[in-house]
Amino acid sequence: MTRLSQKIYAAFVGVLLLFFVLSGVLIWVTDGRHRGLDFLQGAAALAGATLPADGAPPELVRQRMEELSAKMGVSAGLFSADGAELAGAGGFVPAPEVERGESHWVRAGRRSAGASRLPDGRWLVLRMERHRPHGFAWLGPVAALLAAIGLGAYPLARSITRRLERLDERVVALGAGQLSSRAPVEGRDEVARLARSFNRTAEQVEALVESQRTLLAGASHELRSPLARLRVATELIGAEATPELRDQLERDVDRLDRSVEELLLASRLELAGAADRSDAVDLLALAAEEAAATDAEVGGQPTTIQGDRASLRHLLRNLLQNAERHAPGPVSIEVTPSDDGARVRVDDRGPGIPDSELETIFEPFRRGTGAAPGGAGLGLALARQIARHHHGDLRAFSREGGGSRFEVELRNRSRAPTEVDP
Numbered sequence: 288m289t290r291l292s293q294k295i296y297a298a299f300v301g302v303l304l305l306f307f308v309l310s311g312v313l314i315w316v317t318d319g320r321h322r323g324l325d326f327l328q329g330a331a332a333l334a335g336a337t338l339p340a341d342g343a344p345p346e347l348v349r350q351r352m353e354e355l356s357a358k359m360g361v362s363a364g365l366f367s368a369d370g371a372e373l374a375g376a377g378g379f380v381p382a383p384e385v386e387r388g389e390s391h392w393v394r395a396g397r398r399s400a401g402a403s404r405l406p407d408g409r410w411l412v413l414r415m416e417r418h419r420p421h422g423f424a425w426l427g428p429v430a431a432l433l434a435a436i437g438l439g440a441y442p443l444a445r446s447i448t449r450r451l452e453r454l455d456e457r458v459v460a461l462g463a464g465q466l467s468s469r470a471p472v473e474g475r476d477e478v479a480r481l482a483r484s485f486n487r488t489a490e491q492v493e494a495l496v497e498s499q500r501t502l503l504a505g506a507s508h509e510l511r512s513p514l515a516r517l518r519v520a521t522e523l524i525g526a527e528a529t530p531e532l533r534d535q536l537e538r539d540v541d542r543l544d545r546s547v548e549e550l551l552l553a554s555r556l557e558l559a560g561a562a563d564r565s566d567a568v569d570l571l572a573l574a575a576e577e578a579a580a581t582d583a584e585v586g587g588q589p590t591t592i593q594g595d596r597a598s599l600r601h602l603l604r605n606l607l608q609n610a611e612r613h614a615p616g617p618v619s620i621e622v623t624p625s626d627d628g629a630r631v632r633v634d635d636r637g638p639g640i641p642d643s644e645l646e647t648i649f650e651p652f653r654r655g656t657g658a659a660p661g662g663a664g665l666g667l668a669l670a671r672q673i674a675r676h677h678h679g680d681l682r683a684f685s686r687e688g689g690g691s692r693f694e695v696e697l698r699n700r701s702r703a704p705t706e707v708d709p
Contacts, residue, residue, distance in 0.1 A: 362377035
C-alpha cells in the first residue's frame with residue numbers, strides 16, 4: 288500500500304470506529320437509561336405486590352427482601368415514605384431522594400440504582416449487579432468488529448488510490464517524452480476529472496511539440512541554405528579580397544555556422560525532453576578523441592555510460608574548446624566512474640571565473656567578464672542542457688592557485704527518476 292492509500296484506509300477505519308463508539312454512547316445516554324428505569328419501575332411494581340404490607344413484622348419483611356434479591360439478581364432496599372431504611376438484601380443501595388416524589392436514578396458509587404415509589408408510599412430501591420466477562424473474553428468481539436471494519440474499508444481505499452497510481456504512471460511517462468501517454472478515465476468523481484484534465488493537457492502538449500518540430504525542420508533548412516551560399520560567396524571573392532578580410536569572413540561564417548548548429552541542437556533537446564538514442568558510450572575514449580583536437584591532457588579510468596553519443600561528444604567538445612579559448616595554459620580532462628554513472632572534470636590554468644559569475648555563465652548568450660572573442664555564449668548553456676538530459680548536471684568552480692574547473696555529473700538512463708533532478 289502507498290502512503291496515500293494507508294492514510295485513506297486509516298481514515299475509513301477511524302471514522303467507522305468513531306461512528307460505532309459515538310452511536311453506543313448516544314444510545315446509552317438518550318435511551319438506555321430511560322429503558323432501564325422503566326424496567327426497574329416494572330420490577331418494583333411486581334415486587335411490591337409480593338412484599339408484606341406496611342407495619343408487618345421486620346423479620347418477615349427482611350425474609351421477603353432476601354427472596355426478592357436472590358430471584359432478581361439485584362441489591363434491594365426498602366425505605367419508608369420519609370426515606371428511612373426498613374430492610375435490605377444483596378448489598379449496599381442508596382437511600383431514595385424522597386423530595387423528587389417520582390421514580391428516579393440514585394448514584395451508588397460508580398453505579399446507579401433505580402428508586403420506585405410503591406402504592407403504599409414506601410420506596411423500593413433496586414441496584415443491578417453487572418457481571419464482568421472472565422479474563423479477556425471481551426477481546427474476541429472487539430477483534431471481530433475491528434476485522435470486519437478493516438476488511439470492509441480496504442477495498443474502498445484501494446479503489447481510490449489505484450486509479451491515482453495509474454494516473455501517476457501516465458504523468459511520469461509523459462515527462463519521460465512519451466507524448467502519446469494518456470490516463471484511463473474511470474468513474475465520475477474528482478479523480479476521473481483529474482484524469483480528463485491530464486489527457487487534455489497531454490493532447491495540447493503533443494500538438495505544440497509536433498508543431499515546433501515541424502517549424503524546427505523548416506528552420507534548419509532555411510538557415511543552412513543561406514550559410515552554404517555565403518560560404519561559396521566567400522570562396523569566390525577570396526582572390527580579390529585582402530587576407531585580413533578573407534580571414535574575417537571565414538571566421539564570421541564559422542561562428543555563424545556553430546551558433547546555428549548549437550541553436551538547433553538545443554531546440555531538439557528541449558523538444559525531446561531527453562536524447563532519443565541510448566548507446567553504451569566509453570567516456571574516456573570519447574574524451575581522448577576530442578582532446579586530440581585541442582592538445583588537452585587526458586586521464587582517468589575507462590567508464591561506460593548509457594546515453595546519446597553525439598550529444599555527449601558535443602558536451603566534451605564545448606568544454607574543451609571553452610577552456611582552450613579562455614586559458615593560455617594547459618588544459619586537462621579526467622573521467623572517473625561514480626556510484627550510478629560517471630564524473631568528468633575539465634581543468635584549466637586561465638584567469639578563472641569570478642564567484643558572482645559561476646552560475647550566470649551557463650545562461651544562454653551570457654558571456655562572462657573577460658570572455659575571449661569568437662563565441663556566441665551558447666556553448667556552456669548547451670553543455671549543461673546535455674548533462675541534465677542525461678540525468679546529471681554541470682557546475683563551475685574556481686581552482687586554488689588560479690584557473691577554473693568544470694565538473695560534469697552523468698547518470699545512467701536506466702535509473703529513470705520519477706522527479707526532475709536538480
